Amino acid sequence: MPNPPAPPAQNPVDIAREAFRRLATRRIAPTPDAYRDIYDEIAGIPKPTLAPASAPVAPANGAAEVVLGDFATQLTDTPGELAEYGRRLNRAVKVRDWEAYARALSQLVEKHLRRGIPPGVTYGMESKDTVLLRELLSRTLAFALASLLPASPKLASEAESLGAAVKIAHGEAALQEIATRLKELCFQIELHNGDAGEQQELLLRLFKLLLENVSELLDDDSWMRGQIEAVQELISGPIDTRALEDVTRSLKDVIYKQGQLKHNLSDVRTTVKNMMMTFIDRLGSVAASTGDYHDKLGGFSERIRNAGDITELNEVLDQVLSETRQAQAEALASRDRMLAAHREVQEAESRIKELEAKLQHMSELVREDQLTGTLNRRGLDDVFERESARADRRNTPLCVALLDLDNFKKLNDTYGHLAGDNALRHLAKVVKATLRSIDVIARFGGEEFLIMLPETPVEAAVLTMTRLQRELTRHFFMHDNEKLLITFSAGVALRLPNEDQASLLARVDRAMYKAKQSGKNRVEVASDS
Numbered sequence: 046m047p048n049p050p051a052p053p054a055q056n057p058v059d060i061a062r063e064a065f066r067r068l069a070t071r072r073i074a075p076t077p078d079a080y081r082d083i084y085d086e087i088a089g090i091p092k093p094t095l096a097p098a099s100a101p102v103a104p105a106n107g108a109a110e111v112v113l114g115d116f117a118t119q120l121t122d123t124p125g126e127l128a129e130y131g132r133r134l135n136r137a138v139k140v141r142d143w144e145a146y147a148r149a150l151s152q153l154v155e156k157h158l159r160r161g162i163p164p165g166v167t168y169g170m171e172s173k174d175t176v177l178l179r180e181l182l183s184r185t186l187a188f189a190l191a192s193l194l195p196a197s198p199k200l201a202s203e204a205e206s207l208g209a210a211v212k213i214a215h216g217e218a219a220l221q222e223i224a225t226r227l228k229e230l231c232f233q234i235e236l237h238n239g240d241a242g243e244q245q246e247l248l249l250r251l252f253k254l255l256l257e258n259v260s261e262l263l264d265d266d267s268w269m270r271g272q273i274e275a276v277q278e279l280i281s282g283p284i285d286t287r288a289l290e291d292v293t294r295s296l297k298d299v300i301y302k303q304g305q306l307k308h309n310l311s312d313v314r315t316t317v318k319n320m321m322m323t324f325i326d327r328l329g330s331v332a333a334s335t336g337d338y339h340d341k342l343g344g345f346s347e348r349i350r351n352a353g354d355i356t357e358l359n360e361v362l363d364q365v366l367s368e369t370r371q372a373q374a375e376a377l378a379s380r381d382r383m384l385a386a387h388r389e390v391q392e393a394e395s396r397i398k399e400l401e402a403k404l405q406h407m408s409e410l411v412r413e414d415q416l417t418g419t420l421n422r423r424g425l426d427d428v429f430e431r432e433s434a435r436a437d438r439r440n441t442p443l444c445v446a447l448l449d450l451d452n453f454k455k456l457n458d459t460y461g462h463l464a465g466d467n468a469l470r471h472l473a474k475v476v477k478a479t480l481r482s483i484d485v486i487a488r489f490g491g492e493e494f495l496i497m498l499p500e501t502p503v504e505a506a507v508l509t510m511t512r513l514q515r516e517l518t519r520h521f522f523m524h525d526n527e528k529l530l531i532t533f534s535a536g537v538a539l540r541l542p543n544e545d546q547a548s549l550l551a552r553v554d555r556a557m558y559k560a561k562q563s564g565k566n567r568v569e570v571a572s573d574s
């Protein structure tokens with residue numbers, strides 16, 4: 046940007062200083078002519094009109110020479126290194142060696158006036174890099190940082206305002222102010238984050254305390270314990286979204302099932318209550334009818350005692366027999382009814398026990414395979430639904446692997462069914478220890494397991510399965526102090542976009558079958574169709 050003309054009232058030394066500053070700013074070599082031009086410009090002296098060739102030459106730069114000499118002398122009087130420059134300039138003026146004067150001046154400018162200005166930067170115009178950096182910083186503040194601070198609108202708005210200010214801040218003072226604000230903002234964010242972390246920690250502690258107390262209060266409702274334990278386990282480690290989703294789903298499932306069971310249970314309880322009432326009713330009516338019978342018999346004995354003739358006695362006896370038969374029939378019917386009611390009560394009681402036992406294990410049973418602790422088919426369906434939706438949404442690869450233990454029947458036959466069960470447990474344990482935490486293993490059938498590998502391309506899934514095979518050869522399955530080697534054959538398939546579970550499982554099953562056919566203890570990749 047051109048400098049504004051200086052007011053003509055300045056004294057010559059000021060004008061000389063300004064002239065040198067402008068020479069440096071404009072990066073013009075400080076020759077006497079250049080210096081004079083700028084000096085005149087500042088002092089407001091009009092440029093001389095060109096004289097005709099024949100006109101006498103003006104006296105050679107006399108005024109400029111004086112000023113250059115003055116400047117050199119003044120410089121000599123300054124402390125430090127500048128004085129040496131003054132002396133060099135003075136020598137040059139004395140012998141009128143303007144080349145030497147220009148060199149010394151140029152070095153002076155380079156060394157002292159341009160110090161602190163980064164290379165590539167020119168006055169009044171920024172380099173491309175600076176413009177780019179300024180833009181990046183502005184965006185980082187106004188968009189990225191501000192969007193990370195939704196919980197503190199004040200800090201977010203300061204980040205936005207700083208972003209806007211960075212765009213237009215020029216000059217040292219303005220940038221200094223930006224730096225101060227930026228420092229303050231960072232400090233506030235640090236404080237704020239500390240607060241939020243502390244609050245979260247406090248809430249978690251409170252929640253844990255509550256859960257412990259609730260858990261202690263549960264005597265009869267022990268079916269709740271499974272749910273509480275799941276939540277306790279979740280909050281004991283670092284909380285991640287997947288784990289949260291898992292527990293939420295599992296809880297929803299459990300609560301739904303429990304709702305159904307509780308409903309059944311209360312139905313059965315009502316039935317038992319009704320039957321007990323009936324039972325007591327019957328007992329009452331038996332007592333009543335036998336009571337009547339005794340009363341009547343008492344009446345008959347009175348009539349028998351007072352009977353005058355045989356005909357009268359016969360009549361009484363007929364009535365006695367008839368009453369006795371009636372009482373007997375009633376007693377028998379009542380006994381049958383009571384036995385039936387008793388049976389019903391017993392059945393209802395055992396049904397209640399069964400339902401209660403089911404309810405008690407519900408939390409663990411809903412999604413887990415009891416033998417291996419892996420997911421069961423229902424759990425697998427849930428996770429498949431979740432992971433395939435995630436893969437479609439994020440456009441990330443999702444692989445599945447189907448594992449089938451080799452020669453498992455032989456193992457069962459040789460070492461027994463219990464050894465077979467333990468071998469399945471061992472496999473599940475090695476799989477869990479070898480795979481990433483986001484991978485999921487489910488028991489698919491007898492000795493078949495399905496592993497889901499989110500965010501994994503097919504090559505990596507194959508490598509994972511071969512790594513698992515290696516791990517199994519390193520971690521033997523021990524049975525009665527005997528090391529048994531378990532191997533498996535596996536199919537691996539990459540889920541196609543929007544492919545459903547049935548189609549994917551059919552493909553991976555074919556691949557696993559191929560692995561069995563081609564010699565077992567192998568991994569085969571499924572074809573796309």
Ligand SMILES: Nc1nc2c(ncn2[C@@H]2O[C@H](COP(=O)(O)OP(=O)(O)OP(=O)(O)O)[C@@H](O)[C@H]2O)c(=O)[nH]1
Pocket residue numbers: 416449450451452453454455457461462463464465466469490491492561565
């Ligand atoms: N111990 C135990 N055995 C099981 C379980 N589920 C299935 N099995 C047995 O696993 C065996 C599977 O036998 P096959 O299908 O012939 O398979 P395999 O012997 O492994 O033969 P290949 O798969 O061809 O290597 C059967 O004997 C089943 O009884 C279980 O939960 N525990």
